[in-house]
Amino acid sequence: MHTPPAARTPADVLALLDARGLTHAKVGVFDIDGVLRGKLLNRDKLKSALEGGFGFCDVIFGWDSEDQLYDNTQFTGWHTAYPDATARLLPHTLREVPFERDGQALVLLGEMTGKAEQVCPRAALRRVLQRADDMGYEVTAAFEYEFFVFNETPESVRAKNYQNLTPITPGFFGYSALRSGVWAELYEGLLDLCEKMRMPIEGLHTETGPGVLEAALRYSEALEAADRAALFKTYAKIYAQRKGLMATFMAKWSNKYPGQSGHIHVSLRKKGSGEAVFHDPAHPHNMSAAMASFAAGQQRLMPHLLALVSPTVNSYSRLIPGYWAPTHSALGVENRTTSLRVIPGAPSSQRLEYRVAAADANPYLALAAALGSGLLGLERGWAAPPIIEGNAYALTLPDADRLPATLWEAAQRLKASADARELFGDAFVEHFAATREWEEREFRRYITDWELRRYFEII
Numbered sequence: 001m002h003t004p005p006a007a008r009t010p011a012d013v014l015a016l017l018d019a020r021g022l023t024h025a026k027v028g029v030f031d032i033d034g035v036l037r038g039k040l041l042n043r044d045k046l047k048s049a050l051e052g053g054f055g056f057c058d059v060i061f062g063w064d065s066e067d068q069l070y071d072n073t074q075f076t077g078w079h080t081a082y083p084d085a086t087a088r089l090l091p092h093t094l095r096e097v098p099f100e101r102d103g104q105a106l107v108l109l110g111e112m113t114g115k116a117e118q119v120c121p122r123a124a125l126r127r128v129l130q131r132a133d134d135m136g137y138e139v140t141a142a143f144e145y146e147f148f149v150f151n152e153t154p155e156s157v158r159a160k161n162y163q164n165l166t167p168i169t170p171g172f173f174g175y176s177a178l179r180s181g182v183w184a185e186l187y188e189g190l191l192d193l194c195e196k197m198r199m200p201i202e203g204l205h206t207e208t209g210p211g212v213l214e215a216a217l218r219y220s221e222a223l224e225a226a227d228r229a230a231l232f233k234t235y236a237k238i239y240a241q242r243k244g245l246m247a248t249f250m251a252k253w254s255n256k257y258p259g260q261s262g263h264i265h266v267s268l269r270k271k272g273s274g275e276a277v278f279h280d281p282a283h284p285h286n287m288s289a290a291m292a293s294f295a296a297g298q299q300r301l302m303p304h305l306l307a308l309v310s311p312t313v314n315s316y317s318r319l320i321p322g323y324w325a326p327t328h329s330a331l332g333v334e335n336r337t338t339s340l341r342v343i344p345g346a347p348s349s350q351r352l353e354y355r356v357a358a359a360d361a362n363p364y365l366a367l368a369a370a371l372g373s374g375l376l377g378l379e380r381g382w383a384a385p386p387i388i389e390g391n392a393y394a395l396t397l398p399d400a401d402r403l404p405a406t407l408w409e410a411a412q413r414l415k416a417s418a419d420a421r422e423l424f425g426d427a428f429v430e431h432f433a434a435t436r437e438w439e440e441r442e443f444r445r446y447i448t449d450w451e452l453r454r455y456f457e458i459i
Contacts, residue, residue, distance in 0.1 A: 007091040007092060007094040007108075008091060008092055009091055010047070010050035010051060010089075010091055012091060012094075013025070013046070013050060013089075013091050013094055013106075013108065014043070014046070014047055014050070016094070016106065017043060017046070017106065018043075020101075020104040020106070021104070022043075022101070022104060022105070022106065023042055023043060024040045024041060024042050024043070024046075025040070025041060025043075025046050025105075025106045025107070025108065026038055026039075026040055026041075026097070026105065026106065026107040026108075027039060027040075027041055027046070027049065027054070027087075027089060027107070027108055027109075027110055028107065028108075028109060028110065029056060029060065029087050029109070029110045029111070029112065029120075029122075030109070030121055030122060030230050030362065030364065031060045031061060031121075032061060032119070032121060032362065032431075032432065032435055033064065033065045033311070033362060034121070034230060034233065034361070034362030034363060034364070034365075035065055036230070036231075036234045037056075037060045038107075041054070046089075049087075049089050050089050050091065053086040053087055053088045053089070053110075053113060054086070054087055054089070054110075055084035055085070055086060055087075056084060056085055056086075056087045056110070056112075057082055057083075057084055057085075058075075058076045058080075058082060058083060058084065058085040058116055059076065059082045061075060061076060061085075061112075061116065061119050061120075061431070062075070062076040062077055062082060064435070064438065064439065064442070068442070070434065070435060070438050071438070072434045072437060072438055073431055073434045073435065073438075074430065074431070074434075075115075075116075075118070075119050075427070075431045085112055085113075085114060085115070085116035086112070086113045086114055086116070087110035087111065087112050087113065087116075088110060088111055088112075088113050089108055089109075089110050090108060090109050090110060090111060091108065093108050093109040093227055094106060094107075094108045095107055095108070095197045095198055095231070096196060096197065097197070098192075098193060098196045098197070099193070099239075099242065103196075109122075109227060109231075111123055111126070118425060118427035118428055118431075119427060119428055119431045119432070121362050121364035121365050121368075122223075122226070122227075122364050124364065124365060124368050124424050124428055125222070125223060125226055125364040125365070125367055125368040125371075126223060127424070127425075128368045128371050128372040128375070128423060128424075129222055129223055129371070131372070131375055131423075132222075132268070132371065132375055133271070135375065135378070135379070136270060136271050137268045137269065137270065137271065137277060137375075138221070138268070138269045138270070138271055138274075139221070139222035139266065139267075139268060139371060140219050140220070140221065140222065140225075140266070140267045140268075140269065141219065141220070141221075141222040141225040141226070141264060141265060141266050141267075141367055141371075142202075142216065142217055142218065142219035142220070142225055142264070142265045143217050143225060143226075143228070143229035143232075143262060143263070143264055143265075143363060143367075144203075144214060144215065144216040144217065144261075144262070144263045144265075145214065145215050145217075145229070145232065145233065145236075145249065145260070145261075145262050145359050146207050146212060146213070146214045146260040146261050146262075146359055147212070147213060147214075147215075147236065147247050147248060147249050147260060147359060148167060148209070148210075148211050148212045148213075148247065148248050148250075148253060148260065149167065149168045149186075149211045149212075149213060149240055149245055149246070149247050150165050150166060150167050150168065150211060150245060150246045150247075150248070151166045151167070151168050151244075151245060152165055152166060152245070152246045153241070153244065153246065154241070154246070157246065165253075167209075167210035167211025167212075168183070168186075168211040168245060169182075169183070169206075169210055169211050170210050171210060172208050172209060172210070173206050174205075174206060174207055174208040175205050175206060176205075176206045179206045180204075180205065180206065186243065186245075187204055189239065189243075190204070190215075190236065190239055191204060193235065193239055194215075194217075194232065194235075197231065197235060198228070199217060199227075199228035199229075199231055199232050199235075200217070200218045201215050201216065201217060201218070202216045202217065202218040202219075203215070203216040204216075207258075208257070208258060209257040209258065210257070212257070212260070215232070215236070217229060217232060219265065222266075222367060222371065225367070226363045226364045226367050229262075229363035229367075230362070230363045230364065233249050233359075233363070237249075248260075249262075249359040249360055250312075250314055250359070250360055251310070251312065251314045251315040251317065251318040251358040251359060251360045252314055252317040252318045255317070258318075258325070259317065259318025259319075259325055259358065259359075260318070260358065260359035260360075261318075261325065261355065261357065261358060261359055262309075262357045262358055262359040262360070262361050262363070262366060263353055263354065263355050263357060264353070264354040264357050264366060264367055264370050265343075265351050265352070265353050265354075266351060266352050266354065266367075266370055266371060266374065267350065267351040267352070268290070268294070275347075276347035276348065276350060277290050277291070278290065278291035278294070278350045278351065278352070279291075279345075279346070279347040279350040285333050285342055285344040286344045286345070286350055287333075287342055287344070287350075287384075290378060291342075291350070291352070292383065292384030293377045293378045293380070293381055293382050293383070293384070294352065294374035294375070294377055294378045295331050295340055295342065295352055295374070295377070295384055295385065296377040296382035296383060296384050296385055297373045297374045297375065297376045297377020297378060297380070297382060298340055298352065298354065298370060298373045298374045298377065299329050299330065299331050299339075299340055299377075299385045299401070300329070300373075300377065300382065300385070301373035301376065301377075301417075301419055301420075302329035302339060302340075302356060302373065302401075302403065303329055303400075303401065303402065303403055303404060303413055304373075304413050304414060304417035304419060304420055305369040305372075305373055305414065305417070305420060306356070306403055306404050306410045306413065306414075307404075307407065307410035307411050307413070307414045307432070307433065307436050308361070308362075308365045308366060308368065308369040308414070308432070309354075309356055309357040309358065309361045309365070309366045309369050309370070310356070310357075310358050310360075310361065310407070310410065311358075311360065311361055311362065311365070311407070311436060311439075312358075312360050312407065312439060313406075313407050313439060313440055313443040314360065315358045315360055315361075315407065316404075316405060316406055316407060316410075318358055319356075319403060319405075321393040322393055325355075325356070325358075326338060326339035326355060326356050326392065326403065327393070327402070327403060328392065328397040328398075328401045328402055328403060329356075329401040329402075329403060330385070330388045330392050330397055330401060331384070331385050331386070331387055331388060332387060332388045332389070332392065333387055335388060335389070335390075335392065336355070337388075337390075337391050337392040337393055338355070338388050338392045339354075339355050339356040339403075340352060340353070340354065340355065340356075341353040341355055342387075352374070354366075354370040356403070357370065365432075368423070368424070372423040372424070373419075373423075376419055376422070376423070406440070407436050407439060407440045407443075408436075408437065408440045410436065411433045411436035411437050411440070412433075414429060414432070414433050414436075415429060415430070415433040417429075
């Protein structure tokens, strides 16, 4: 079976639906946390939605990942009575779902319009990309994800209270040919699924830890790259559960192992000519003046925007020394102890890796932060930050570059940032910061196992 060509018009979508003999298609919108919220529409409703949009209860931006209603947001709530917002469908996002209806099922994405567009994550990225376009740049991006896979089910993890879970493989087997050979069918099935759903994997291997994989998605135009990343996280979990397994993209599920990253690779080209903006062989590391300013923006604004790329309480358990995740906003060349990594190469491969991003981040918002901060640095002509050599964890770096240590602190930095408001708008910043404050408040309501072990008897 061959993946259908990407649809470009509503008529293309309907024609494919009719050719497949389908009565319904899946549509969905990614919420603040990067969760795909969707529904099935019959052909008549789909036709209407393709022409004029469709109603989606705006509660999808008024509750958390556990469907608990925020009590601290202005955009929506009991005070607005949770009305419908309008989503426009995007024909070019059409994909087949090969394991449903013998490969005939279709899914396409939407993006919010009207007032809801102000808080829609995909729309936030699109606005940043418009800024790049206005500056004369085309953006290429790619995501790579680490995720653990367990020999568990949704029922078993709950029965175990998420303790003593069994990964699909034991031990530390980074880049293991042994593990990938034994689990060849699992790898091949995931690769095939992603190829058919137009989110191809460029590289797939084991990482360090029991049952952990890393998938590097193929680069593409930036908005398409974010669509691919968001769909990959969703369908990798679906694929695993259909195999009687579970995959998690938590930033850190165990204190015994490194956390899970969602690194982002970014490069710019000039509109029209396609000339590489980041590459200049006259400078060390082929690093152009434009790349230096872009990196300066990312480095300087990273502490302000961290909530967008580390959006959960759990995210901050990952950002500790010696575990392949940064603690300061710093730049290095081929240095995996820094939060930004210059990857020198030919004009086609010269790029920046935004290493601070976690696997639990909403891909649209993580890319918007990585790109938007770089564009501000480029606009303002900021000088490149110092290039860190050696072990960044062992150095005393400026306190101004220290990353927020908690989600609450990160939310306050975001809310107070004039640069964040310039990039994303006041409505988005206020709403997103409030959702992160809610997330931390929810965490504080609970007593952890660590607290019980620490204090129950001795204090």
